Amino acid sequence: MSFLEQLDAIGGRSLNLLQRLLLVNDGTLTDALEAAFLEPIKLVRLSVDVSSADDGPVGLAQDSGLPVMRREILLQGASSLRNFVFAQSWIALNRLPAPMRSDLVESGKPIGRLWSEYRLETAKQVLRFWREPAGKLSIHFGCGLDAILLARSYRVLQHGAPLMVISEYFPADLALQGDVKRIFARS
Numbered sequence: 001m002s003f004l005e006q007l008d009a010i011g012g013r014s015l016n017l018l019q020r021l022l023l024v025n026d027g028t029l030t031d032a033l034e035a036a037f038l039e040p041i042k043l044v045r046l047s048v049d050v051s052s053a054d055d056g057p058v059g060l061a062q063d064s065g066l067p068v069m070r071r072e073i074l075l076q077g078a079s080s081l082r083n084f085v086f087a088q089s090w091i092a093l094n095r096l097p098a099p100m101r102s103d104l105v106e107s108g109k110p111i112g113r114l115w116s117e118y119r120l121e122t123a124k125q126v127l128r129f130w131r132e133p134a135g136k137l138s139i140h141f142g143c144g145l146d147a148i149l150l151a152r153s154y155r156v157l158q159h160g161a162p163l164m165v166i167s168e169y170f171p172a173d174l175a176l177q178g179d180v181k182r183i184f185a186r187s
Helices: 003-009 017-024 029-037 098-106 111-117 135-141 179-186
Strands: 041-052 067-077 083-092 123-133 148-158 161-171
Touching: 003 017, 003 123, 017 029, 017 148, 029 041, 029 067, 029 083, 029 111, 067 098, 083 135, 098 111
Parallel strands: none
Antiparallel strands: 041 067, 067 083, 083 161, 123 148, 148 161
């Protein structure tokens, strides 16, 4: 299914430009947020757990018993302290270089920046887009339980083997606060 078909399935034509770009972005989300909001983005680690592949998602295709890291983070504005994204990642640890595995646990670097730092040649495969009520994630975005979040899930591949399955959530009302209108008004 094409990006437009996937966007249409969730009412994507009613989304603003930033929301659509964040959903289909296949680069580093942290860089896209910094460019959009002109603010450094920092990672806030909420949890990191390592368990067996039996606990991971089917899309990771990891053999039973091998280690899988589940990591939950926020991408937050360094100055504003505004949470832009909540992300949950499932990572096949045995498929990553050892130093990167350590950095995932110990550093405050987002995964996309680590891909670049370790020069991992990866491809992203979007699995789906959706909307859902914020529920328990509302605490991270300062919104009500019924506020709508936009979400996407994708698989990160290296040489055809799945490295990670990542789901990212952001507020459906995320906007650039008039920047787009101002840019087009100058044209």
